Amino acid sequence: MNLTEQFLARSAGKSRVSPGDIVTIKPDVMMGNDVTTAVTVRILNESGLDTFADKNKMFIVMSHFVPNKDIKTSEMTQSIRKFVEKHKLPYFFEAGKGGIEHALLPDEGYVVAGDVVVGADSHSCTYGGIHAFAAGIGSTDLAGAWVTGKIWMRVPETIKAAFHGIPKHPWTSAKDFVLHLIKEIGDDGATYQAIEYHGDAIENLTAEGKLTIANMAIEAGAKNAIFPFDKAIEAYEKGRARRPLNPVKVDPKAAFSRSFEWNVEDLEPQVSYPHLPSKAHPISKVMAEKIKVDQVFIGSCTNAKIEDLRIAAKILKGKKLAPWVRGVAIPASQKIYLEAIQEGIVEIFAKAGFAVTGGTCGPCLGGHYGIIGPGEVMLSTSNRNFVGRTGHPKGMTYLCNPAVAAASAVVGYIVDPCEVMGK
Amino acid sequence: MLEKGKSYRYGRDVNTDLIIPARYMSTTDPDELASFCMEDIDKNFVKTVRKGDIIVAEENFGNGSSREHAPIAIKASGVQCVIAKFFARIFYRNAINIGLPIFEIPEAVDDIQYGDILEYDIDKGWFKNTRTGREFQAKAFTPEVKEIFDVGGLIPLIKKQLGKA
Numbered sequence A: 001m002n003l004t005e006q007f008l009a010r011s012a013g014k015s016r017v018s019p020g021d022i023v024t025i026k027p028d029v030m031m032g033n034d035v036t037t038a039v040t041v042r043i044l045n046e047s048g049l050d051t052f053a054d055k056n057k058m059f060i061v062m063s064h065f066v067p068n069k070d071i072k073t074s075e076m077t078q079s080i081r082k083f084v085e086k087h088k089l090p091y092f093f094e095a096g097k098g099g100i101e102h103a104l105l106p107d108e109g110y111v112v113a114g115d116v117v118v119g120a121d122s123h124s125c126t127y128g129g130i131h132a133f134a135a136g137i138g139s140t141d142l143a144g145a146w147v148t149g150k151i152w153m154r155v156p157e158t159i160k161a162a163f164h165g166i167p168k169h170p171w172t173s174a175k176d177f178v179l180h181l182i183k184e185i186g187d188d189g190a191t192y193q194a195i196e197y198h199g200d201a202i203e204n205l206t207a208e209g210k211l212t213i214a215n216m217a218i219e220a221g222a223k224n225a226i227f228p229f230d231k232a233i234e235a236y237e238k239g240r241a242r243r244p245l246n247p248v249k250v251d252p253k254a255a256f257s258r259s260f261e262w263n264v265e266d267l268e269p270q271v272s273y274p275h276l277p278s279k280a281h282p283i284s285k286v287m288a289e290k291i292k293v294d295q296v297f298i299g300s301c302t303n304a305k306i307e308d309l310r311i312a313a314k315i316l317k318g319k320k321l322a323p324w325v326r327g328v329a330i331p332a333s334q335k336i337y338l339e340a341i342q343e344g345i346v347e348i349f350a351k352a353g354f355a356v357t358g359g360t361c362g363p364c365l366g367g368h369y370g371i372i373g374p375g376e377v378m379l380s381t382s383n384r385n386f387v388g389r390t391g392h393p394k395g396m397t398y399l400c401n402p403a404v405a406a407a408s409a410v411v412g413y414i415v416d417p418c419e420v421m422g423k
Numbered sequence B: 001m002l003e004k005g006k007s008y009r010y011g012r013d014v015n016t017d018l019i020i021p022a023r024y025m026s027t028t029d030p031d032e033l034a035s036f037c038m039e040d041i042d043k044n045f046v047k048t049v050r051k052g053d054i055i056v057a058e059e060n061f062g063n064g065s066s067r068e069h070a071p072i073a074i075k076a077s078g079v080q081c082v083i084a085k086f087f088a089r090i091f092y093r094n095a096i097n098i099g100l101p102i103f104e105i106p107e108a109v110d111d112i113q114y115g116d117i118l119e120y121d122i123d124k125g126w127f128k129n130t131r132t133g134r135e136f137q138a139k140a141f142t143p144e145v146k147e148i149f150d151v152g153g154l155i156p157l158i159k160k161q162l163g164k165a
């Protein structure tokens, strides 16, 4: 069985499962954020269901509209706080004590390698980056999972995605692997399916890089992404994991519905044009178009981990943003924010002219703190650039890796980081 | 039961940000969400939609975010069901879970235009385009989905299973 099948079989207590089977699994972590949990709380309050299978598996992370951006969201999030208090839930994270759920949970060891996770947020697929089965669900599913401790899943077909080679371009990163994949298979290329990653280029990535790739599996419509357990993930879990790891082994006889092989030697940093992540182009072509940017956003659950911020800081050190560029930087969690302060990264960002704040989703979903206006161009390290996603429906958002974002902020146009840093 | 409604026909990748933009998600109230439904893709939708109308779209309807606000807004707007070539996975679950019927009928999508009047029987998954006279039959739901669909959603099903209905 491939990795997803092994995880689902184990959680369902079966010796074998195949694509198309419906299984009932028992997740280790069942998570919601402020926006989705508000609906879950409403559903639970209206239904009268108020007993839960295991409170230690219920996680609520306030991330999207916090610190509360207006009276309406403060009212909405109040309902969650009351719910948490009433049921004495142990794992509730406010802004300032948490961050964006997909950065927080693996980084602070609440989700560990070998877990089965469901999350009421589409980017819950992120945890596949540290060898977990993790899929996004909605608010009613979350309510059901909290009450029963179980949820049904269809065993998906699995796409095997193998990456080989060492990129020649010094600033090509994990983000570029996944933008390339989405361009190749399409925004719906993996709908209802799992993506399993293999190849020497994958083995060379850090766990953070794998988390970035898994994060964007949903941008190809996938149910989940999954990586084999390896040394990088093992090292990442040291000092983080709060529970024992529970990895599975790669089965050499595993079957896949489709297989892709990509060589990344010539892969340049990619930039996805409005309004789809699949519209990825190599930086050399993008640069020739001289695209002027109004705002650069370094943040989100995709690319605001400490590793990402270090890369951006390396480029920004001692430099200033172009006069017309507004910079917004949001480390993805409070822990990462503190690390960035200690490492001097926040100072580098601030001196360059970035507005820097603590872990919230910010303009990634057009929530608050950096919403773009009509006709404005934002270059963003986030994951989605749909119409209206980051602000005004006539705004234009381009997606890229942290190095491209930092260099472009300095130049004021979308550029190859080599323009700023040399070859 | 035989019913009639107008079709609101859209293209592919009608994502959840188009169905209900994040800027309106500071509420969980279904009627309020409905008042912004489809705003960035079809300004006319909210003004003209009537109870019994149907949304018809091409591939990958509901992709993107997991926000259940999307099917909630559609249902509260009076739309009786959504027909698409196929749905994004989380949207599919969410719609069934809240009792919004959805059907994958590619031939119907190819036949139906914006504004066509459809006759239909939701329980049977049967549709007729009165403009072209063509009839369409949706495939049966899988047993797991049908079990949820028949009682009107996941919460009623769980209540039934726990003996709390």
Ligand code: SF4
Pocket (backbone or CB within 6 Å): A063, A064, A100, A101, A102, A121, A123, A299, A300, A301, A302, A360, A361, A364, A365, A382, A383
């Ligand atoms: S950062 Fe963006 S993609 Fe990630 S959880 Fe927040 S809104 Fe969603």
